[in-house]
Amino acid sequence: ESELIARRDEVLGASYRLQYRRPVHFVRGEGMWLYDPDGRAYLDFYNNVPSLGHCHPEVTAAMAEQAARISANTRYLEPKLVDYAERLVDTFPNELDRVVFTCTGSESNDLALRIARFASGNEGVIVSNYAYHGTSAATAAVSPNLGDAVKLSPFVRMVQLPGPAGVPESQAAEFFEAQIRSAITDLNRRGIGVAALLIDSIFSSDGVWVDPPGFIAGGVAAVREAGGLVIADEVQPGFGRTGEHMWGFERHGIVPDLATLGKPMGNGFPIGAVVGRRAPMDQFGATSRYSNTFAGNTVGIATADAVLTILQRDQIPEKALAMSQRLRAGLEKLAMLPYGISGIRNAGLFFGIDLGLDGTTPASRRSMALNVVNAMRDDGVLVSTTGANEDTLKVRPPLVCQAEHVDQFLAAMERALIKIAG
Ligand code: PMP
Numbered sequence: 001e002s003e004l005i006a007r008r009d010e011v012l013g014a015s016y017r018l019q020y021r022r023p024v025h026f027v028r029g030e031g032m033w034l035y036d037p038d039g040r041a042y043l044d045f046y047n048n049v050p051s052l053g054h055c056h057p058e059v060t061a062a063m064a065e066q067a068a069r070i071s072a073n074t075r076y077l078e079p080k081l082v083d084y085a086e087r088l089v090d091t092f093p094n095e096l097d098r099v100v101f102t103c104t105g106s107e108s109n110d111l112a113l114r115i116a117r118f119a120s121g122n123e124g125v126i127v128s129n130y131a132y133h134g135t136s137a138a139t140a141a142v143s144p145n146l147g148d149a150v151k152l153s154p155f156v157r158m159v160q161l162p163g164p165a166g167v168p169e170s171q172a173a174e175f176f177e178a179q180i181r182s183a184i185t186d187l188n189r190r191g192i193g194v195a196a197l198l199i200d201s202i203f204s205s206d207g208v209w210v211d212p213p214g215f216i217a218g219g220v221a222a223v224r225e226a227g228g229l230v231i232a233d234e235v236q237p238g239f240g241r242t243g244e245h246m247w248g249f250e251r252h253g254i255v256p257d258l259a260t261l262g263k264p265m266g267n268g269f270p271i272g273a274v275v276g277r278r279a280p281m282d283q284f285g286a287t288s289r290y291s292n293t294f295a296g297n298t299v300g301i302a303t304a305d306a307v308l309t310i311l312q313r314d315q316i317p318e319k320a321l322a323m324s325q326r327l328r329a330g331l332e333k334l335a336m337l338p339y340g341i342s343g344i345r346n347a348g349l350f351f352g353i354d355l356g357l358d359g360t361t362p363a364s365r366r367s368m369a370l371n372v373v374n375a376m377r378d379d380g381v382l383v384s385t386t387g388a389n390e391d392t393l394k395v396r397p398p399l400v401c402q403a404e405h406v407d408q409f410l411a412a413m414e415r416a417l418i419k420i421a422g
Contacts, residue, residue, distance in 0.1 A: 029054025066302035101296030105235035105262025106134030119280035122193030157183035163209035177218035194228035201248035207387030208352025243321030243348030339417035365391035
């Protein structure tokens with residue numbers, strides 16, 4: 001194992017990080033479970049990409065069947081491409097009725113930024129303080145989460161979120177709107193103008209700040225007033241993750257101009273999309289070509305089509321919402337014990353759980369969270385951390401998790417907390 005790690009470091013270099021102090025090697029996935037070469041099972045409470053469960057047999061069958069028949073691009077007539085596109089836009093509010101396919105969430109955000117800049121004639125982009133939006137040059141430049149390694153572009157303005165700033169929920173909307181208005185004022189004063197507000201409505205990398213629902217609405221309106229477009233980054237909250245709705249922005253009662261999709265869209269197959277209002281999408285499309293070799297290819301579409309069918313047919317978001325309530329209730333019980341759970345936030349099956357014993361420093365909270373993640377891994381349960389101080393557990397199991405899995409997770413979490421903080 002240590003020899004493999006050394007060879008890996010040698011050939012892949014520093015930007016490839018391994019998860020966990022004792023890295024894991026998985027050879028098979030099924031439903032909620034991942035298996036190592038010795039056949040040990042790990043309960044996956046971390047991966048939101050395979051939201052229908054690892055290697056869902058209907059999804060892999062659709063993928064394999066299409067791959068064995070033909071893998072072709074969007075320049076040929078393909079009924080399934082059109083059928084899927086229609087079904088996908090049908091899951092959005094009526095105003096959003098155009099779709100362009102991509103291969104990743106980063107490409108979706110990259111394209112959305114191009115459309116927003118084109119349609120608005122402005123350059124400025126507003127993001128949350130610790131956002132992550134992607135890996136391309138343009139999206140990395142609007143991802144403060146990447147830290148000092150990425151010099152934020154002069155066109156970007158970061159806004160503080162009410163939650164991490166300690167603002168009470170009753171003043172959250174007002175606080176957020178004021179932050180947005182001052183970013184707009186500054187962008188306008190410098191002649192940059194606002195092209196877009198780009199937000200992940202559950203603020204996953206900021207530490208999962210989901211409440212109160214609707215707190216972003218005033219800021220959204222301010223951006224529109226200033227001539228900017230609103231881009232909902234649905235890579236994390238989309239496709240039913242939040243339970244009550246298919247799309248995260250619906251929880252806030254807003255309708256964006258563009259929505260960017262990725263991760264769970266292909267349950268593991270790389271496919272994404274931008275879904276948007278007709279006017280900006282057509283304005284862009286008529287003038288500037290978007291050709292993406294692999295995006296919307298027949299294999300990706302067959303896979304995504306199977307995913308959407310199963311998601312709707314099996315009422316996956318509704319079931320996930322019920323599981324999220326069970327998980328929340330269990331966590332609230334754990335939080336009453338003196339184990340250092342200091343906050344629980346969730347929208348559906350996306351949880352942020354703050355860790356830290358009373359009166360401890362940020363450094364010790366961060367190391368506690370890391371210790372808990374590693375203790376749970378050793379116990380066979382996968383989770384990770386998020387937030388600016390990395391002291392929030394990030395818990396987002398596949399949406400197909402059942403009561404028994406929730407209970408197993410809670411038991412493992414309690415064991416880890418007793419070990420680390422008890
Ligand atoms: N937006 C958000 C909110 C994300 O979390 C991510 C990936 N973590 C991306 C965009 C980028 O997606 P991808 O890695 O598929 O390019």
